C-alpha cells in the first residue's frame with residue numbers, strides 16, 4: 014500500500030518545452046523552460062553543446078521549432 018509511489022523522478026507535469034534541431038549533430042531534441050521562465054535551455058546529447066532559446070516576450074509567435082548552431 015504505497016500511496017506516494019508517483020511523487021518522485023518525473024518532470025513536473027505541464028512544463029513547457031520546445032523542439033530544437035541541432036545543426037552540430039543533425040539531431041533533434043526537446044529543451045525545457047528554465048526556472049526563471051526566461052529561456053529554454055538544454056544541451057546536445059551527442060556532443061554536449063549548450064542550447065539556449067530565449068523566450069520571446071511578444072508571445073505571438075506560432076513557431077515551436079528552432080534550429081541551433
Ligand SMILES: [Zn+2]
Pocket residue numbers: 035037038057058059060061062
Ligand atoms: Zn551536437
